[in-house]
Amino acid sequence: MTIAPALTEPVxxxxxxxxxxxxxxxxxxxxxxxxxxxxxFPVHRWSERVPDLVVLPGSTEEVSEVVRIANAHRIxxxxxxxxxxxxxxxxxLRHGIVVDVKRMNDIKEIDEVNRTCTVGTGINMLKLNEVLxxxxxxYPDDPASYPCSLVGGRxxxxxxxxxxxxxxxxxxxxxxxxxxxxxxxxxxVGDGAGRKLSxxxxxxxxxHLFMGHQGTLxxxxxxxxxxxxxxxxxxxxxxxxxxxDSAYRAVGELARAGIATFAGAVLFDEWKVDYLRRxxxxxxxxxxxxxxxxxxxxxxxxxxxxxxxxxxxxxxxxNGGRYLGDEVSEGDWAARxxxxxxxxxxxxxxxxxxxxSWHCEDAAINYTNLPQVxxxxxxIVRRLRERFDMFDxxxxxxxxxxxxxxxxxxxxxxxxxxxxxxxxxxAAWVQAKKDIAEVALRYGxxxxxxxxxCREGEVDLVPQELGxxxxxxxxxxxxxxxxxxxxxxxxxxxxxxxxxxxxAR
Amino acid sequence: MSxxxxxxxxxxxxxxxxxxxxxxxxxxxFEVDPKLMTAHVVQQVFPNWDTLRIVASRHDHLDxxxxxxxxxxxxxQRLLDELDD
Numbered sequence: 259m260t261i262a263p264a265l266t267e268p269v270x271x272x273x274x275x276x277x278x279x280x281x282x283x284x285x286x287x288x289x290x291x292x293x294x295x296x297x298x299f300p301v302h303r304w305s306e307r308v309p310d311l312v313v314l315p316g317s318t319e320e321v322s323e324v325v326r327i328a329n330a331h332r333i334x335x336x337x338x339x340x341x342x343x344x345x346x347x348x349x350x351l352r353h354g355i356v357v358d359v360k361r362m363n364d365i366k367e368i369d370e371v372n373r374t375c376t377v378g379t380g381i382n383m384l385k386l387n388e389v390l391x392x393x394x395x396x397y398p399d400d401p402a403s404y405p406c407s408l409v410g411g412r413x414x415x416x417x418x419x420x421x422x423x424x425x426x427x428x429x430x431x432x433x434x435x436x437x438x439x440x441x442x443x444x445x446x447v448g449d450g451a452g453r454k455l456s457x458x459x460x461x462x463x464x465x466h467l468f469m470g471h472q473g474t475l476x477x478x479x480x481x482x483x484x485x486x487x488x489x490x491x492x493x494x495x496x497x498x499x500x501x502x503d504s505a506y507r508a509v510g511e512l513a514r515a516g517i518a519t520f521a522g523a524v525l526f527d528e529w530k531v532d533y534l535r536r537x538x539x540x541x542x543x544x545x546x547x548x549x550x551x552x553x554x555x556x557x558x559x560x561x562x563x564x565x566x567x568x569x570x571x572x573x574x575x576x577n578g579g580r581y582l583g584d585e586v587s588e589g590d591w592a593a594r595x596x597x598x599x600x601x602x603x604x605x606x607x608x609x610x611x612x613x614x615s616w617h618c619e620d621a622a623i624n625y626t627n628l629p630q631v632x633x634x635x636x637x638i639v640r641r642l643r644e645r646f647d648m649f650d651x652x653x654x655x656x657x658x659x660x661x662x663x664x665x666x667x668x669x670x671x672x673x674x675x676x677x678x679x680x681x682x683x684x685a686a687w688v689q690a691k692k693d694i695a696e697v698a699l700r701y702g703x704x705x706x707x708x709x710x711x712c713r714e715g716e717v718d719l720v721p722q723e724l725g726x727x728x729x730x731x732x733x734x735x736x737x738x739x740x741x742x743x744x745x746x747x748x749x750x751x752x753x754x755x756x757x758x759x760x761x762a763r
Numbered sequence: 764m765s766x767x768x769x770x771x772x773x774x775x776x777x778x779x780x781x782x783x784x785x786x787x788x789x790x791x792x793f794e795v796d797p798k799l800m801t802a803h804v805v806q807q808v809f810p811n812w813d814t815l816r817i818v819a820s821r822h823d824h825l826d827x828x829x830x831x832x833x834x835x836x837x838x839x840q841r842l843l844d845e846l847d848d
Contacts, residue, residue: 384831488833489832489834490833490835491835492829492833493837494836494839495842535782535784536782536785539791542781542782543781543782543793556837557832563837564837564842568842568845571843575843575846581843587839588825589822592826593828596824596828605799606803609784609799610801611795611799611804612804613803613804
């Protein structure tokens, strides 16, 4: 085993004292399996990302002690939850210690009266909801990684939810949490000091600061979550359109309709339909005049869903949508809770099937800019594919983030033949990612609505996006993590420690 | 009681070309056209029962996912028919 010089035997002994010897893992499998996330990367560089060791603490106190030891010895720490994030938040760029929170997966309290539950952040939402279902309750945070991502990762990435237009996203659903700072100090973050408050005007609103930091500010260990009645009914109609423009009009009207049970609407463009038509059993037999798709989703009591659903159906029909039927609609929607289970393959330019991994570039884009962003993004991928026959354009979708239709999670899915990536093609992909992010910013959007923006490529544009806000990020990072031990190398935050770093002053 | 015969399991029904890139051997079960899987990824051979089992399991999983999220599913077709009434 090769480990960081700072990880001498006495330090290892200290860690074993804290979490128990069986929860300090140094074997190759434990470390290599925690070196990456699902997003493709040049696998010949895998060893650059392998942590020196893995610890699995069982409590907030143990996490705090592990962090204190790391901070005292200047050893990098990388928090890891499900490891399902797509922007490398859980990837150890400087080796060091991965703190894997999966042992902290207890349900500590279900408060049926105040409609909250308190959990260890290592719990998965699907497993949590299996228990909550017995109480007629649900925690409606629904990423595409629903069966495998964890509550703590949703806090660290400030996750986006498929049904966020109805129930809000992770930032709205997480009421408060215990948080271990880079020095080992434990604070409680929420609205005010309360554990179960949804609104406070006391002091700075720190909850948002400690969500979406991609593990650069610390580790959430125990969270109190907002619960809803488990929906009585679900509706998820899919509609086919003969062209993008009519589908675009329809999705806009659906999103702006103000229907209380509306949980989301999705627009699939021509490239996405082409992709589905070659590999998805629901779409292979669709007639050739299907060029775009729209889906709308509603949850709630049956009488509400039926009333709102009639309105949704009428809007889609009046905009030229052809209903695809109950079987396709219900099956496709159910599959969207579990996209990480999708077997992936793409095509060479000659049409041959190749194994591919899924890279999805996302941005937050206003409705009015969706058509143009779509064309510019596809052009970037077309040029890339022309040079390297290991990238495949799997199309785009735009997904409502809110209940008013103001902005959309806009995503282009790119298949990448990961095993063929070399330094040259990787550099070209990183440049393409940067170009994609640049388009989003040029149209007044944000680099990411969902995945985060700390991966190679788009991360270079974060200072441009945030302006003076990025200087504040540098100041916050330096103040809270004086030794830069917490997930170093992410978000360009190393520059906070450069002598000339001026910050926001 | 059905009788298992090994040779039958490895004799799938004749393929029907559905599109330029897909074929169908069993009803509503589509496969990538084998001619597109010759260079880099070769199609695996499945016994018929296993193909049908995989598809049925997928449907079971999707049914489970519906029940997990809501007590019942509202039919879009029913709502559409009501608009026309």
